[in-house]
Structures are given as structure tokens and as C-alpha cells.
Amino acid sequence: MSNQNQCVRGADVLVNAHLNRGVGFSAEARDRLGLRGLLPPAVSSAENQVARALALIDSRPDPLGKYLELDAIRAADENLFFKLLIEHTDRFMPIVYTPTVGEVCQKFSHIYRFPRGLFVSYEDRGRVEELVANCPQEEVDVIVVTDGQRILGLGDLGMNGMGIPMGKLSLYTACAGIDPARTLPVTIDVGTNTEAYLNDPLYLGLRRERVTGDEYFALVDEFIQAARRRWPKVLIQFEDFGNHNAFELLRRYQDKILCFNDDIQGTAAVALTGVYSAVRVTKKPLAEQTFLFLGAGEAATGIANLIVDALVDEGMDRAEALKHCCLFDSKGLVTAARTGLAENKQPFAHELPECRTFLEAVRAVRPTGIVGVAAQPKAFDAAVLREMAAINERPIIFALSNPTSRAECDAETAYRETDGRALFASGSPFAPVELNGRTFVPRQGNNSYVFPGLGLGAVFAQAEWMPTGMFLAAARTLAETVSEEDLERGSLYPSLSEVRDVSMKIGVAIAEYAYEHGLARNERPADLEAAVKAFMYMPE
Ligand SMILES: NC(=O)C1=CN([C@@H]2O[C@H](COP(=O)(O)OP(=O)(O)OC[C@H]3O[C@@H](n4cnc5c(N)ncnc54)[C@H](OP(=O)(O)O)[C@@H]3O)[C@@H](O)[C@H]2O)C=CC1
Numbered sequence: 001m002s003n004q005n006q007c008v009r010g011a012d013v014l015v016n017a018h019l020n021r022g023v024g025f026s027a028e029a030r031d032r033l034g035l036r037g038l039l040p041p042a043v044s045s046a047e048n049q050v051a052r053a054l055a056l057i058d059s060r061p062d063p064l065g066k067y068l069e070l071d072a073i074r075a076a077d078e079n080l081f082f083k084l085l086i087e088h089t090d091r092f093m094p095i096v097y098t099p100t101v102g103e104v105c106q107k108f109s110h111i112y113r114f115p116r117g118l119f120v121s122y123e124d125r126g127r128v129e130e131l132v133a134n135c136p137q138e139e140v141d142v143i144v145v146t147d148g149q150r151i152l153g154l155g156d157l158g159m160n161g162m163g164i165p166m167g168k169l170s171l172y173t174a175c176a177g178i179d180p181a182r183t184l185p186v187t188i189d190v191g192t193n194t195e196a197y198l199n200d201p202l203y204l205g206l207r208r209e210r211v212t213g214d215e216y217f218a219l220v221d222e223f224i225q226a227a228r229r230r231w232p233k234v235l236i237q238f239e240d241f242g243n244h245n246a247f248e249l250l251r252r253y254q255d256k257i258l259c260f261n262d263d264i265q266g267t268a269a270v271a272l273t274g275v276y277s278a279v280r281v282t283k284k285p286l287a288e289q290t291f292l293f294l295g296a297g298e299a300a301t302g303i304a305n306l307i308v309d310a311l312v313d314e315g316m317d318r319a320e321a322l323k324h325c326c327l328f329d330s331k332g333l334v335t336a337a338r339t340g341l342a343e344n345k346q347p348f349a350h351e352l353p354e355c356r357t358f359l360e361a362v363r364a365v366r367p368t369g370i371v372g373v374a375a376q377p378k379a380f381d382a383a384v385l386r387e388m389a390a391i392n393e394r395p396i397i398f399a400l401s402n403p404t405s406r407a408e409c410d411a412e413t414a415y416r417e418t419d420g421r422a423l424f425a426s427g428s429p430f431a432p433v434e435l436n437g438r439t440f441v442p443r444q445g446n447n448s449y450v451f452p453g454l455g456l457g458a459v460f461a462q463a464e465w466m467p468t469g470m471f472l473a474a475a476r477t478l479a480e481t482v483s484e485e486d487l488e489r490g491s492l493y494p495s496l497s498e499v500r501d502v503s504m505k506i507g508v509a510i511a512e513y514a515y516e517h518g519l520a521r522n523e524r525p526a527d528l529e530a531a532v533k534a535f536m537y538m539p540e
């Protein structure tokens with residue numbers, strides 16, 4: 001507790017979510033803080049507080065209702081909220097994160113109740129420093145910022161996208177122990193091109209079409225400079241920006257400030273882990289794998305580039321490595337014959353026949369793995385999956401689009417259409433699948449396995465910036481946590497119940513990378529793992 005917090009007393013404690021422990025305050029604390037009489041007389045044990053909260057959440061049958069209960073708990077008592085999230089990660093991750101967070105965003109203006117985070121509107125240009133100064137946080141370690149233009153696979157949600165930075169930062173705390181009082185979700189609201197919101201009387205964002213070009217980048221830059229003036233060591237995570245702006249912002253800031261783009265770089269690391277796990281099963285090295293991506297945007301080219309970097313790191317020539325990844329976008333297979341290709345697609349434009357359907361592309365490329373990152377629901381249909389099973393003994397099938405409604409296929413279909421031979425991962429969670437007397441436990445190829453640890457390591461070492469090597473290190477560290485037992489039940493990732501330990505290990509690897517490469521702004525502690533563990537916030 002900071003000195004300033006120590007001065008807070010009485011009812012002010014009870015309305016401060018960081019400080020409030022509600023009916024959990026002991027008799028001694030109630031006297032010390034001037035709370036006697038302001039709470040029901042019985043002191044609740046931590047177990048009873050959790051039991052009461054679980055009953056309340058369970059009384060809501062629908063996921064959105066459960067989200068609203070959890071959100072109300074968070075607004076009143078953050079300590080209890082994170083206790084619930086940490087003790088029941090498997091149960092609550094689908095509520096505070098994908099898929100429910102998608103619905104939360106779509107309805108954000110209709111369910112808005114509690115102030116949280118920073119809203120930087122285009123109308124505030126020229127005075128963003130003042131907005132940043134209004135933030136109550138004395139210190140901020142991690143900012144997750146969006147402009148709401150590509151929220152999961154749901155499109156342009158404008159200001160309503162704020163649910164995503166809020167959800168991501170909940171995971172930063174629950175999974176990697178970033179102090180919640182030192183996190184800041186941010187939405188840069190430059191308008192929306194979604195007609196339904198512009199016509200919705202309850203919409204809380206700016207009612208205008210999106211600002212673009214120089215004015216857009218000037219506003220984002222004004223925010224970044226203001227945030228860094230107030231919190232010079234802050235990590236800025238770009239999340240769910242529209243495609244072109246995402247690539248341009250990464251190009252502008254990647255090697256200048258402590259930042260990363262989660263959809264491009266975090267996703268790349270988690271997908272590469274899934275590939276490393278699959279390679280252990282197929283016994284075919286990475287150098288013998290070829291991937292066909294459905295999608296050619298942030299996630300697709302982010303993953304493809306990191307696979308190429310991993311191959312180059314293993315000694316392969318880059319030109320040769322690029323041939324191991326092929327892209328299929330909204331116009332068909334990306335080939336050398338295509339003109340006007342976006343810069344991120346060009347390295348993957350190979351000498352291949354023109355293919356208009358994904359099935360044709362699978363037949364032409366004969367990939368060992370297909371990766372769905374185009375938000376095209378059910379695009380991996382029976383024909384595609386059977387073709388993959390005909391070409392490969394153990395086809396790699398990653399349906400990474402979010403939320404569940406946008407998945408390229410569900411787990412059951414993937415296993416059924418490949419006679420249980422698919423090595424499957426999905427962006428959003430699927431329940432275990434029973435097939436031919438076997439139980440498959442699919443896990444999530446979702447950047448949530450890596451961004452909390454990436455951030456933890458970068459913040460701990462006060463890294464200057466985050467080079468590609470850090471994302472390779474994250475992928476390899478995560479891969480090492482996948483056990484033979486996981487692989488036997490079809491899991492390419494560790495269990496979510498281990499996620500705090502996994503994030504700690506990734507954090508240590510990233511911090512170590514920063515110390516070894518002269519990127520840290522502090523001294524390496526002698527026992528790095530112990531120091532990272534001690535740094536991690538844990539609810540009381
Ligand atoms: N599991 C995870 O951790 C993550 C999952 N994702 C998911 O991936 C999806 C895409 O995100 P992102 O890459 O950032 O988005 P982008 O907008 O950057 O890319 C979308 C891509 O999909 C392509 N596309 C659109 N329609 C079709 C179609 N009918 N057939 C083939 N391709 C098509 C687009 O083609 P074109 O280039 O021609 O426009 C574009 O290349 C989202 O659903 C998101 O939730 C994203 C990040 C992380």
C-alpha cells in the first residue's frame with residue numbers, strides 16, 4: 001500500500017476497489033481504518049467471501065450475466081475479483097475473455113456502469129496530456145490500448161472495443177501478477193464506421209466516421225508521448241487495431257519504445273508454440289512443415305514471419321524459409337502473379353497456381369498445417385479437413401479466429417473429419433471431445449498464454465524495447481511447459497490451471513533476454529526467478 005493509500009480512511013476505503021476488502025476486513029482493520037459500523041458486524045473469512053461470490057455468479061445462467069456479476073465484484077473489491085480469477089481461471093477466463101468479452105464489447109454502451117481506464121477522443125486532441133494527468137494511477141506498468149477497429153473477428157466496434165483492453169489487463173494480473181493498480185486500459189476513439197452504433201441512442205462513443213491518415217497518427221502519437229512523459233517506463237500493448245494502422249504503428253514505434261502488437265507478435269509466439277508441440281507428435285522437424293494460412297493479415301503474417309525467423313534461427317536460408325508459409329486472403333491464394341499486394345503479404349507471394357477456393361489451395365500447396373485467422377466461420381469444412389487428413393498422417397489444424405462464432409471449425413468437427421488424427425488448437429475454448437473411445441482435450445492457441453508473461457518480463461527488467469528474439473524466447477519457453485501427457489490427450493498447450501507458473505517462466509525468459517542483450521534499464525538480480533516471483537501481485 002502506498003503512503004497515499006495509507007492515509008485513506010472510513011467510507012473512502014470502502015469505495016476504493018484497490019483498498020476495499022468489504023466484509024473481509026478484520027475487527028482490528030475496521031478500528032484502524034474507521035470502518036466500525038459501516039459494514040455488517042460479522043467478519044467473513046476469505047473462503048466465505050469466495051463462496052458468497054461464486055453463489056452470486058452461479059445465480060446468473062448466461063455468460064453475460066456472470067460477466068456483470070464479476071464486474072460488479074471488481075468495482076467493489078478488486079482483491080476478491082482477482083482471487084476468484086486466479087483460483088478459478090478455467091471457469092472464468094471464458095467470461096472475462098473470449099468468447100464472452102466479444103458480447104461485452106458489442107453491448108458495451110448498453111451495460112456500461114463503472115468508470116475504468118482512459119478514453120482519448122479525437123475531440124480531445126491537443127489536450128491529451130491533461131487527460132493522462134487525470135488518471136488516478138501514480139505509476140503504470142502496462143497500458144493496453146485499442147482504437148476498436150478490429151475487435152476479435154467482430155469488426156469495427158468503435159469505443160465499445162474498450163472491453164478488450166479491460167479483459168486483457170485482467171489477464172495480466174490474474175495470469176502474470178501485474179499489480180492491477182498499475183494497469184491502464186485505453187481506448188482511442190476516432191469514431192466508428194459501424195452504422196448501427198452511429199444510430200444507437202445509447203452509444204457512448206464519438207458519433208462520426210473514423211478519422212484517418214495524418215490526423216489519426218497525430219492523435220495516437222499525442223497519447224503515446226503523454227503517457228510516456230508521465231510513466232517513462234510503461235509498456236504499451238497495441239490490441240485489435242485495424243490492419244493497416246496496426247502494421248504502421250508497429251513500424252513507427254517497435255524499436256523506439258517499450259511496446260508490442262499482441263495480434264501480430266503475441267499471436268505469433270503462441271502459434272509457434274503450438275507448432276513446436278505438433279512437431280513433437282509428428283516427429284517431422286519444423287524444416288519439413290509447410291503452413292497454409294486462411295487470412296493474410298496481422299495474425300497470419302505475424303505468425304508466418306515468426307515461423308520464418310525460427311527456421312532461419314535453425315540455419316535455413318531466409319528465402320527458402322519463406323516458402324514454408326503460404327497465404328490465402330479474401331481474393332484467393334497469394335501468388336507471385338498477384339499485383340498490388342500489401343507490404344506484409346509480399347514476402348509470401350510464391351510461384352503457385354491461382355486458387356479461388358481454400359480447398360483448391362490446400363490441394364495445390366499440400367500443407368502439413370492450416371491456420372485459420374480470417375474470422376470466416378466454418379471455413380475449415382468437412383472437405384478441407386478430409387483433404388488435410390488424406391495428405392497428412394497427423395494434420396495440424398489451428399482454428400484461431402475469435403470469438404467462438406468466428407472459429408474456422410469446432411474441435412468436434414476437426415477430430416471427427418480427420419478420424420481423430422488432427423493436431424488441433426483454437427482461439428476460443430472448446431470442451432473435451434469423445435471420439436472412438438478416446439477423449440481429446442483441445443486447448444487454446446490464444447495469445448493469452450504469452451502476452452502476460454511477455455509483459456511481466458519486459459516490465460520487470462524495464463526493457464527499452466522488444467526485439468523478435470523475445471517472441472521466439474516466449475514461444476520456446478511456453479513449448480517447454482507442454483508435457484508428454486498433454487500431447488497424449490491432444491493438448492498442444494499446458495493447462496490453464498498452470499498459467500501463473502507458465503507466465504512466470506516466460507517472464508523470467510524475457511527478463512533474461514533483456515539482461516543478456518543490454519536492453520534492461522535495471523540490474524539483474526542474482527536469483528532472477530525468485531525476484532520475478534516476488535514481483536508478482538497476489539491477492540491477499
Ligand atoms: N487466437 C489468437 O490469439 C488470435 C486470433 N486472432 C483472430 O484472427 C482473426 C483475424 O485477425 P487479424 O489477422 O488481426 O485481422 P486482419 O484484419 O489483419 O486480417 C484478416 C484477414 O482475413 C482475410 N479474409 C477476410 N475474408 C476472407 C475470406 N472470405 N477468405 C479468406 N480470407 C479472408 C483478409 O483478407 P484481405 O487481406 O484480402 O483483406 C485479411 O487478410 C480474428 O478473428 C481474430 O480474433 C487474432 C489475433 C490473435
Ligand SMILES: CC(=O)C(=O)O
Pocket residue numbers: 151152153240262263401402427446447448
Ligand atoms: C486473441 C486476440 O487477441 C484476438 O482475437 O484479437
Ligand SMILES: [Mg+2]
Pocket residue numbers: 152239240262263
Ligand atoms: Mg487481439
